[in-house]
Amino acid sequence: xxxxxxxxxxxxxxxxxxxxxxxxxxxxxxxxxxxxxxxxxxxxxxxxxxxxxxxxxxxxxxxxxxxxxxxxxxxxxxxxxxxxxxxxxxxxxxxxxxxxxxxxxxxxxxxxxxxxxxxxxxxxxxxxxxxxxxxxxxx
Numbered sequence: 001x002x003x004x005x006x007x008x009x010x011x012x013x014x015x016x017x018x019x020x021x022x023x024x025x026x027x028x029x030x031x032x033x034x035x036x037x038x039x040x041x042x043x044x045x046x047x048x049x050x051x052x053x054x055x056x057x058x059x060x061x062x063x064x065x066x067x068x069x070x071x072x073x074x075x076x077x078x079x080x081x082x083x084x085x086x087x088x089x090x091x092x093x094x095x096x097x098x099x100x101x102x103x104x105x106x107x108x109x110x111x112x113x114x115x116x117x118x119x120x121x122x123x124x125x126x127x128x129x130x131x132x133x134x135x136x137x138x139x
Contacts, residue, residue, distance in 0.1 A: 003041055018065070019064055023060065037096070050114045063084065065083075067081075086121070
């Protein structure tokens with residue numbers, strides 16, 4: 001699968017998984033809604049709580065991964081991207097990602113101090129399908 005096809009595959013997923021590293025060096029995985037925005041396979045934006053455990057982990061260690069998958073009756077496909085996660089709290093970025101209905105999670109609206117954005121920047125990835133895997137670089 002070429003990089004454009006991988007981008008299209010990711011765009012159709014409704015759920016993603018994000019990985020972080022805890023204070024003891026162990027991997028932590030969390031299911032999330034799909035990214036609010038992405039630019040190719042390079043940059044992905046998620047909204048989350050500033051007070052979340054994952055946010056604290058990324059502030060201590062930005063190493064991260066994100067994963068997208070599709071399971072069919074007899075076929076399983078997955079894409080893992082490895083890179084760095086930034087925690088963004090500037091108002092311009094928060095405004096960019098804000099969606100109607102977010103006040104359900106962030107009572108203070110766009111300026112709620114418990115609302116932040118996670119920006120993932122990919123460096124490399126791995127695609128799996130039909131018992132085969134291939135690694136790739138993200139430029």
